Amino acid sequence: QSNVEIYGLVGVYAGSIKRSDMTPRVTQLGHGGLTTSYFGFRGREDLGGGLKAIFQIENFFQPDTGAAGRNATDPSFASRSAWVGIQGGFGQLTLGRHTTPFYLAMQAVNPFVASTVFSPVVLQSYIAPFGGTIIGDTVWNNAIQYSIPTMNGFSATAIYGLGEVAGSNGVGNLGLTARYAQGPFLATASAQRVRVGATAPSTGQYAYLGGVSYDFSFAKLFGSVQKTERTVTDLESSTYQLGASIPVSQAGKVLASWSQTKADVTPVRETTRNTAAIGYDYTLSKRTDLYAVYLRDKVTGNSAGNSYAVGIRHQF
Amino acid sequence: QSNVEIYGLVGVYAGSIKRSDMTPRVTQLGHGGLTTSYFGFRGREDLGGGLKAIFQIENFFQPDTGAAGRNATDPSFASRSAWVGIQGGFGQLTLGRHTTPFYLAMQAVNPFVASTVFSPVVLQSYIAPFGGTIIGDTVWNNAIQYSIPTMNGFSATAIYGLGEVAGSNGVGNLGLTARYAQGPFLATASAQRVRVGATAPSTGQYAYLGGVSYDFSFAKLFGSVQKTERTVTDLESSTYQLGASIPVSQAGKVLASWSQTKADVTPVRETTRNTAAIGYDYTLSKRTDLYAVYLRDKVTGNSAGNSYAVGIRHQF
Amino acid sequence: QSNVEIYGLVGVYAGSIKRSDMTPRVTQLGHGGLTTSYFGFRGREDLGGGLKAIFQIENFFQPDTGAAGRNATDPSFASRSAWVGIQGGFGQLTLGRHTTPFYLAMQAVNPFVASTVFSPVVLQSYIAPFGGTIIGDTVWNNAIQYSIPTMNGFSATAIYGLGEVAGSNGVGNLGLTARYAQGPFLATASAQRVRVGATAPSTGQYAYLGGVSYDFSFAKLFGSVQKTERTVTDLESSTYQLGASIPVSQAGKVLASWSQTKADVTPVRETTRNTAAIGYDYTLSKRTDLYAVYLRDKVTGNSAGNSYAVGIRHQF
Structure with a gap:
C-alpha cells in the first residue's frame, strides 16, 4: 500500500452547448470541463x-454517467496512461500507453490547458465535431518514450508508437517535443508523424506546433501556431491561437483564448473556423475551484454557436 | 493517498433460485445477495x-464472474455513484451519478434494505423479471442533488436528472424525499417523476412511496405503500409491504418481509404478485456476517416459486 | 483504507514474435510477458x-493499450480473481472467481511459471494459437474452493465451479490438486474435469498433471507430464515438459524450458508441437527486474518460428 499513490481529479460542469454547426442546443451535465476527470495510481522504487x-496507471472517467474513459471507444482500465520504466541521470525511459508530447506542448501554450470542452485550440485540434485537425488520439498505444534530463531550462522528449502491423514495422507513430522554460518565459516546438490508424488513400499525417508564453505578472500571454499535412491526399490545415490568463483577485483569474483554423476538407474545399472562449476561474482551496466559461464558435457555412457553463473541479 | 479512502463490500451467496414464472430452477453462486457488492473511493477537503x-466514486461488481457493474448494461467504472460537490451549513449540493432518494427511502422502511435478490419490495419495484414497477434505474445519470441539513430529525433531498435531449430540456427526472427520524421512529415520503428513457406512447411515470418503521427493541417493524402511474398509457400499480427484524441472540436476527403488487400490464390486464422472504442474519464481527434466506414468489397465472440461499458479506 | 492493501505488477516487453504457423512476424510492445500485468486489492479481518x-479482487490489465483484462472477452473489473471467504484452523474456504489449482500446479513445475507469452508448457496448454490443450480458462467463475491447512509440507485444494445451467446442476467444473514441498523438493499432482463451455458433441474434458522440481542450488530442475481427454469425441493430448533455472550471478539467472505436445485435432489427425524457450532474468531490486527471452516453436506441417523479446517487470 505504501508503494502506491492514489490521485486524480473529479470535475463536472452544467451548461448549455451549441457548436456553430449544431442545432438545436443541448443542456447538459458534462464530465470533465476545464479538466477531463481521471483517476490514477502511481509508484516508484x-x-x-x-x-x-x-x-x-491512469483512467479517464465520466462522473455524470459512471462510464470509464472519455467515450465509448476508450479502453476501460487505463485510458489516460499506463506505463512502466526507469528514471535516472540519463533521463527517463518508459513503455506503454502515453499522452503524446504534442498534446502536452499544446497545453503549455494556451490558457485553457488540456480542456477538450472549453479550450479553442484543443477543440480545433482533437475534437472531431469541431473539425479536429490532428489524426490520432491525444494518447498513443504501444509506445516507447524517452526524455532527456532538464538542463538549464531545456528539455526534450521523443516517443515512438508501434503499429504492430504484421510484416509492416514502418507503420508507427513518431513524436518529438523540445521545450525551454526560464523564469516567466516558455517556448516549445513539437512535431509528430502519425501512421497508425491513417485512412486510405492517406498513409498518415505530419503535424507541427510552435508556441510561447510569457508571464508579465499582471497577465500571462500565450500564442501558438500549428500546421498539419496529410500524406498522399495532401489535405492541409493551419491553426493560430492567442490567449491570456489575467489574475483579478487573490483567488480569481480571467482566462481568454481565440483560435482560428483554416483546413482543407473533402470533397476539397477550404473552411475557416473561429472559436473563442472567455472564462473566470475561482480557487476555493488548494485542491478545489469553481469556474464559468462562455465559448463562441463559427465555421464557414454555418451561423455562430455559443455555449456557456459553470463547473467545479476537485483534485485528490 | 491520504486524500482518498477505499471502502466497499464483497458479498456472495450460493442458492437455488426459482421465481413464480420460472422453470426449471437454477443453482447458482450469485454476486451480491443481501447487499450488492461494490468498491468505492471517497474523499473530502x-x-x-x-x-x-x-x-x-463507487462501482458495483460481480465477484462470481469478475464483471463490473450489476449487469451488462451498467457502466464499467462507477455504476453505483460518481459525484463531486460542496457540503456546509447550507446542506449538501452534489453533481454527477446518484442513487435516487426514492430507492434510499424504500431501503429505510423494509428489513431487507437494498437487496435486489431477497427484498420482496425491491424485487417488485426494480427487478424486471419480478415485474419491477418503477421505470428508470436505482441510479440516475447527469443529476444535481441538494439535501437540506438535518433539523430536529427532519431531512429532505431533491434531485434533478437532466435528459440531455437536444432542444427538449423538459425531458428530465425529478425526485423528492422527506424523512423524519426520532428515537425508535422513522417515517419517510418520496415522490419521483421519470421521463428519461420513457417508452412511447408513455412519456414517463410518477411514483410515490410512504413508509414507517418503529423499533420496539424486541422487534423492529416496517411498513410501506407505493403507487406508480404512467403518463398517457395510464398503467398503474400499487405495492404494499410489511416487514420485521427480530433480534434472537446477541449476534443473530430474523428478517421477514412480505410485499404485494397489483399492476396493470400490456396487453391491459391486472396481475397480482405476492413475494415473501424470511432470513436469518448472523454477525461474525463488525464487518462480516453470514445469512440464510428463503423466498417465496407467486404471480397471477403461474405456480409459486421458491428460492433458498446462504451467503456471506464482508465490508472493508 | 487501512483495511485494504493495494498491490500488483506492471510488465511490458518489446519483441518480435513469430509462431510456427504464423507469417509474417510482428514487432510489438506487449503487455505482460514473464508475468501478466495485474492490479489487486485485498484485505483480512x-x-x-x-x-x-x-x-x-484482482484485475489483469494491458499497459500497452490501457485495456482491462487479458483480452476482449475478459470481464473488465476483476478478471484475475474476485472472492471472499473464511480462513482458520480448518483451512480456507472461498467463494467467487478463482485461478484454477490446475494452472497453479503447472506454474510450480516449470521455470517460466505463469507466463502466457514465454512459458512453452503454458502456451501449449492454454493459448489457442499454440494449440492450447486445456478446455476452459485459467480462471473459473462461480467457484467454491477449499484448501486444507498445510501439514508436514503437504497441502491440497479442491474447487467446484457451478455451471448455473437451469435444470442441469451437473454441468459444473471440478478440480483437485495435491502438493508436497519439503526443502529443495516439490511434487504436485492435479486433475480437473471441465464441463462449463464444452463444445458439442463433446460434453467436457478431463485433464491430468504430474510434476516435480528440485533445487540443486547450482540449478533448479523442473519436469512435468500432462494428459487431456475429451468426453464423447475422445480427442486426446499428451504434454511433456523439462526445465531449468540456473543462477549465474547474484542478480541474474538463466531460465530454460522445453515442452512437447502430441494432440489429436479435428478433422482427426495427430500433430506434434515442440516449443522451447531460453531466457535471462536480471533482478534490479526486490521489486523490479529486466529480462530477455528467445522462444522457438515448431508444429507439424509448418516451418519453425522464433520470437525474441526484452522486458521489464515492476511489482508494487
Missing part, C-alpha cells in the same frame, strides 16, 4: 545509483 | 468557513 | 478464535 523504477 | 469539498 | 475473513 529506488534502485540505487540514482536510478528509480516508476509506473503510472 | 476542508475549504474553511464550515465548507467541505466532497467526492465519491 | 480477524474474527477471533483463529478465524479470519479474507477477500481479494
Whole structure:
C-alpha cells in the first residue's frame, strides 16, 4: 500500500452547448470541463545509483454517467496512461500507453490547458465535431518514450508508437517535443508523424506546433501556431491561437483564448473556423475551484454557436 | 493517498433460485445477495468557513464472474455513484451519478434494505423479471442533488436528472424525499417523476412511496405503500409491504418481509404478485456476517416459486 | 483504507514474435510477458478464535493499450480473481472467481511459471494459437474452493465451479490438486474435469498433471507430464515438459524450458508441437527486474518460428 499513490481529479460542469454547426442546443451535465476527470495510481522504487523504477496507471472517467474513459471507444482500465520504466541521470525511459508530447506542448501554450470542452485550440485540434485537425488520439498505444534530463531550462522528449502491423514495422507513430522554460518565459516546438490508424488513400499525417508564453505578472500571454499535412491526399490545415490568463483577485483569474483554423476538407474545399472562449476561474482551496466559461464558435457555412457553463473541479 | 479512502463490500451467496414464472430452477453462486457488492473511493477537503469539498466514486461488481457493474448494461467504472460537490451549513449540493432518494427511502422502511435478490419490495419495484414497477434505474445519470441539513430529525433531498435531449430540456427526472427520524421512529415520503428513457406512447411515470418503521427493541417493524402511474398509457400499480427484524441472540436476527403488487400490464390486464422472504442474519464481527434466506414468489397465472440461499458479506 | 492493501505488477516487453504457423512476424510492445500485468486489492479481518475473513479482487490489465483484462472477452473489473471467504484452523474456504489449482500446479513445475507469452508448457496448454490443450480458462467463475491447512509440507485444494445451467446442476467444473514441498523438493499432482463451455458433441474434458522440481542450488530442475481427454469425441493430448533455472550471478539467472505436445485435432489427425524457450532474468531490486527471452516453436506441417523479446517487470 505504501508503494502506491492514489490521485486524480473529479470535475463536472452544467451548461448549455451549441457548436456553430449544431442545432438545436443541448443542456447538459458534462464530465470533465476545464479538466477531463481521471483517476490514477502511481509508484516508484529506488534502485540505487540514482536510478528509480516508476509506473503510472491512469483512467479517464465520466462522473455524470459512471462510464470509464472519455467515450465509448476508450479502453476501460487505463485510458489516460499506463506505463512502466526507469528514471535516472540519463533521463527517463518508459513503455506503454502515453499522452503524446504534442498534446502536452499544446497545453503549455494556451490558457485553457488540456480542456477538450472549453479550450479553442484543443477543440480545433482533437475534437472531431469541431473539425479536429490532428489524426490520432491525444494518447498513443504501444509506445516507447524517452526524455532527456532538464538542463538549464531545456528539455526534450521523443516517443515512438508501434503499429504492430504484421510484416509492416514502418507503420508507427513518431513524436518529438523540445521545450525551454526560464523564469516567466516558455517556448516549445513539437512535431509528430502519425501512421497508425491513417485512412486510405492517406498513409498518415505530419503535424507541427510552435508556441510561447510569457508571464508579465499582471497577465500571462500565450500564442501558438500549428500546421498539419496529410500524406498522399495532401489535405492541409493551419491553426493560430492567442490567449491570456489575467489574475483579478487573490483567488480569481480571467482566462481568454481565440483560435482560428483554416483546413482543407473533402470533397476539397477550404473552411475557416473561429472559436473563442472567455472564462473566470475561482480557487476555493488548494485542491478545489469553481469556474464559468462562455465559448463562441463559427465555421464557414454555418451561423455562430455559443455555449456557456459553470463547473467545479476537485483534485485528490 | 491520504486524500482518498477505499471502502466497499464483497458479498456472495450460493442458492437455488426459482421465481413464480420460472422453470426449471437454477443453482447458482450469485454476486451480491443481501447487499450488492461494490468498491468505492471517497474523499473530502476542508475549504474553511464550515465548507467541505466532497467526492465519491463507487462501482458495483460481480465477484462470481469478475464483471463490473450489476449487469451488462451498467457502466464499467462507477455504476453505483460518481459525484463531486460542496457540503456546509447550507446542506449538501452534489453533481454527477446518484442513487435516487426514492430507492434510499424504500431501503429505510423494509428489513431487507437494498437487496435486489431477497427484498420482496425491491424485487417488485426494480427487478424486471419480478415485474419491477418503477421505470428508470436505482441510479440516475447527469443529476444535481441538494439535501437540506438535518433539523430536529427532519431531512429532505431533491434531485434533478437532466435528459440531455437536444432542444427538449423538459425531458428530465425529478425526485423528492422527506424523512423524519426520532428515537425508535422513522417515517419517510418520496415522490419521483421519470421521463428519461420513457417508452412511447408513455412519456414517463410518477411514483410515490410512504413508509414507517418503529423499533420496539424486541422487534423492529416496517411498513410501506407505493403507487406508480404512467403518463398517457395510464398503467398503474400499487405495492404494499410489511416487514420485521427480530433480534434472537446477541449476534443473530430474523428478517421477514412480505410485499404485494397489483399492476396493470400490456396487453391491459391486472396481475397480482405476492413475494415473501424470511432470513436469518448472523454477525461474525463488525464487518462480516453470514445469512440464510428463503423466498417465496407467486404471480397471477403461474405456480409459486421458491428460492433458498446462504451467503456471506464482508465490508472493508 | 487501512483495511485494504493495494498491490500488483506492471510488465511490458518489446519483441518480435513469430509462431510456427504464423507469417509474417510482428514487432510489438506487449503487455505482460514473464508475468501478466495485474492490479489487486485485498484485505483480512480477524474474527477471533483463529478465524479470519479474507477477500481479494484482482484485475489483469494491458499497459500497452490501457485495456482491462487479458483480452476482449475478459470481464473488465476483476478478471484475475474476485472472492471472499473464511480462513482458520480448518483451512480456507472461498467463494467467487478463482485461478484454477490446475494452472497453479503447472506454474510450480516449470521455470517460466505463469507466463502466457514465454512459458512453452503454458502456451501449449492454454493459448489457442499454440494449440492450447486445456478446455476452459485459467480462471473459473462461480467457484467454491477449499484448501486444507498445510501439514508436514503437504497441502491440497479442491474447487467446484457451478455451471448455473437451469435444470442441469451437473454441468459444473471440478478440480483437485495435491502438493508436497519439503526443502529443495516439490511434487504436485492435479486433475480437473471441465464441463462449463464444452463444445458439442463433446460434453467436457478431463485433464491430468504430474510434476516435480528440485533445487540443486547450482540449478533448479523442473519436469512435468500432462494428459487431456475429451468426453464423447475422445480427442486426446499428451504434454511433456523439462526445465531449468540456473543462477549465474547474484542478480541474474538463466531460465530454460522445453515442452512437447502430441494432440489429436479435428478433422482427426495427430500433430506434434515442440516449443522451447531460453531466457535471462536480471533482478534490479526486490521489486523490479529486466529480462530477455528467445522462444522457438515448431508444429507439424509448418516451418519453425522464433520470437525474441526484452522486458521489464515492476511489482508494487
